[in-house]
Amino acid sequence: MKLEIEKGSFGYIKRKKKRQILLVFLMLFIAAVMFITGLFLHKFDKSNLCTMLAILMVLPMAKFFVIYVVMFPYKSVSRERYDAVREKLAGEAELMTDMVITSSDIAMNLDFIIITDNQVLGLAGKKKQDIKYIEDYLKKTLDSNKLDSFTVKIFDDEKQFEKCIPYRQFEKNALQEDALKIIRTLAV
DSSP, rough: OOOSSSSSSSSSHHHHHHHHHHHHHHHHHHHHHHHHHHHHHTTTTTOOOOHHHHTTTHHHHHHHHHHHHHHTTTOOOOOHHHHHHHSSTTTTTTEEEEEEEEEEEEEEEEEEEEEEEEEEEEEESSOOOOHHHHHHHHHHHHHHHHHHTTTEEEESSSSHHHTTTTOOOOOOOHHHHHHHHHHHHBBB
């Protein structure tokens, strides 16, 4: 299993959830081994350094568990849907999938994000998400990073999203790469 999973790659949510739960159990196992070792080394006295280290193992375990809980309600897109969108893209457009983006208020799920030379298009992963909030959040984030030339449009209907997939050819530029990096940093 590859340790780092690239955000926005196909199957990201599924692999990330598996990785996070595996890390939770790994930290729990390490903490238990440390605690038991400390008990044996110090004649079953709980006041020892190994006990303290075992207790501190709860901190990274809690971090991994929180990420798992945030991602739990979301699912990866199917291979068929991913391939269908991939086929319709122009050559230089960037496609990201399985995005769970967090703000200080809410977690947002986007099945697809397409980044061209001047626009960001997205498809909401779950119904009943505040589309306007997602658009504003992404636009504000791009603007604050001096990428105000990008327009942001999020769809909740897959048919409308597919109609807006860019077919035109354009050259990849540095602004497109910057937008890709910034949006990746927003994902869990």
